Amino acid sequence: MKTITLNLLSHRNTDRIGIAFQWDREVLNHIKALPHVKFSKTLGVYYVNYTSENKKLLYAHFRKKNWYVNYSKLSGTPQKTISTTEHVELPPLHEKDRENLEKFKKWLNQKRLSPNTVATYVEVTAFFIRYAHLKQSKTFTVRLLENFNYDFIVRPNKSVSYQNQCINGIKKFLEYKGVHLENITISRPQKEKKLPTVLSLDEVKQLIDAVSNLKHKAFLALIYSAGLRVGEAINLRPNDIDSKRMLIHIKSAKGKKDRYTILSATLLELLRMYYKAYRPKNFLFEGQSGGAYSHASAQRILKKARYKTGLKKQITLHTLRHSFATHLLENGTDLRYIQQLLGHNSPKTTMIYTHVSERSIRNIRNPFDSF
Structure with missing residues (x-):
C-alpha cells in the first residue's frame, strides 16, 4: 500500500501541511489534482495551508485510492523552513538585508523586468545572502558563488531553467551592488530541448x-x-x-x-x-x-x-x-x-x-x- 505522510510545517511564517511520499507518478498526479496545493522550491515539498478543512480534504482525497495516510506528524511544533542544501537550515535575513533586498527589488523594477522575473531574482538573492551568513562570509567572493551554485542548485538537482534564473538573479544583484568578480567559472548550462505536450x-x-x-x-x-x-x-x-x-x-x-x-x-x-x-x-x-x-x-x-x-x-x-x-x-x-x-x-x-x-x-x- 502506498503511504502518504502529512507533516506540520512553518513556511513563510504560516503553518502548512506538507505532503511527503515516495516518488510515484500516480501519487504525484493525484496530489496535483488537489485544489490550492502548491510546491515549495525551498522545502522541496507540496503543501496546503494548515486548516481543519484541509486536513479532512487531504485524508478523504488519499483514502479514495485506498492509500495509507500517516498524519501522526500533524501535531506538535511546526518544522521550520529549511533550504535544499542537505536540509541545513539557513540563518534568517538581518534587517539590513531586508532593506537591501527591497532596494534591489525597486532597482529591478526600474529596469522594467517582468514581475515574475523580479520576484524570482529577489527570492534567489535572499537565499544567496542567507547562504553567505551560513558560511560566515562578509564579502561576496567567487568561491562563495561557486559553492552556492553547487550546494543549492547542482546537488539538489534543480532544473536547468532554475539554475539559469539563479545565475541571472545573483549577477544582477552583484551589478546592483557594484561588485565585480573575476574568473567566475559558473557556466550557463544548455536548456534541455524537450518537445511540448500537445492535446488533440x-x-x-x-x-x-x-x-x-x-x-x-x-x-x-x-x-x-x-x-x-x-x-x-x-x-x-x-x-x-x-x-x-x-x-x-x-x-x-x-x-x-x-x-x-x-x-x-x-x-x-x-x-x-x-x-x-x-x-x-x-x-x-x-x-x-x-x-x-x-x-x-x-x-x-x-x-x-x-x-x-x-x-x-x-x-x-x-x-x-x-x-x-x-x-x-x-x-x-x-x-x-x-x-x-x-x-x-x-x-x-x-x-x-x-x-x-x-x-x-x-x-x-x-x-x-x-x-
Missing part, C-alpha cells in the same frame, strides 16, 4: 466542455483559440477585443511588443455571454476583489477541468497555446503566420511545432512497410 482537438473540447462556470469556460477558450500566454490573457482589456476586424490586440507582450491574433467567432459569442453576466470593468477577466485575474487562479481552472475529464497528460495553460499552434500547422497554416500570431521573435522557435505535428509525422512513409 477532442481533448481540448473535453477540457472546455468540462467547465460549467461561464467565466472559466470563456477563459480557457480564449487561451486556446487565440494561442495566448497566461500573462497576455489576464492582462487583456475589454476594448482589446476587436469584433469588427475579428482580431485580438495583445499589448506589451513578451519583449514589450504589441501584436494581433485571430478572434474566433465561437469565442466571440462566448465572450459576449460572459460580458453580459459579469460586466468586467478594467480587465476582461477580473478577480473577486477586482484587478487582473491571478496566475494561480488561472492555473486552478485548468487543474479542475483536467481532474474532471481524467486526462492523464501533464499539462499547463501553456499546453493550450502549444496545441493551438500545432492544430494551425496541421490545418495547413504557413509557419510565418503562426510565428506572427504567437509573437515569436525567431522562426526557429515556431519550427518546434513541425516536430509534434501529428499530420506531418503520419505523412512520412515508414520504410518497414516496403518489405
